[in-house]
Amino acid sequence: MADLFEVLLVDGDRTWHAGWIVDDESETDLLLRDRGDLLVFDTRAGLEYHVQERGLELLPDLPDEIDLRLGGWLTGAGPQPDVAAVSELWHLLFDDPVAGHALAGEELGEAYDDLVEETAGWFEAHGEQVRVALQDAVTLLMKRVRTG
Numbered sequence: 025m026a027d028l029f030e031v032l033l034v035d036g037d038r039t040w041h042a043g044w045i046v047d048d049e050s051e052t053d054l055l056l057r058d059r060g061d062l063l064v065f066d067t068r069a070g071l072e073y074h075v076q077e078r079g080l081e082l083l084p085d086l087p088d089e090i091d092l093r094l095g096g097w098l099t100g101a102g103p104q105p106d107v108a109a110v111s112e113l114w115h116l117l118f119d120d121p122v123a124g125h126a127l128a129g130e131e132l133g134e135a136y137d138d139l140v141e142e143t144a145g146w147f148e149a150h151g152e153q154v155r156v157a158l159q160d161a162v163t164l165l166m167k168r169v170r171t172g
Contacts, residue, residue, distance in 0.1 A: 060122070061170035090116050092166070098159040104147050110154065111139055117161040122168055126161035 057063060065071040075081070094109055096102020114136060117123040127136075135150035143149070 057121075057168075058170070061168050062120075062122075062165060064169055064171055092162050094158070098155060098162060100155070104151065107139055107142065107146060110158070113158060113162075114139070114154075117158070117165060120161075120165060123161040123165040126157050126164055132157055 063074065065074065090112055091105075091109060092113070093099060094102070094105040094113060097105050114127065118127050118136075131153065135146075135154050138146055138150060139154075
């Protein structure tokens with residue numbers, strides 16, 4: 025049986041509940057999808073109902089909160105976030121079969137390596153390229169949202 029970890033997706037003052045299905049064999053984190061659409065839930069009750077209907081186990085751990093706009097930085101309207109917030113959003117999107125395509129490529133791979141290694145001057149070296157790529161990935165993700 026797959027375990028379902030709850031993740032909160034945040035866009036401004038709106039919060040949705042989504043989930044990752046964690047495959048024990050491949051250890052790949054995937055956002056919860058159905059027929060290609062990302063499932064998000066307006067309420068915790070909606071998520072719990074979905075989980076019960078499909079025989080999944082909802083783990084009681086506190087959810088991670090992921091800011092889809094990184095405080096406005098992705099649209100160019102906000103200050104630089106801390107690198108941990110960039111890393112969390114990147115990780116959330118990278119394995120997604122739709123949004124992850126926007127984060128592929130050798131240059132972005134180097135940027136991610138520098139991010140993980142906490143290289144000094146990361147925003148100066150990679151910030152603009154990554155901001156655009158993450159914005160594209162979030163846009164792709166949100167085009168496939170289906171609320172539950």
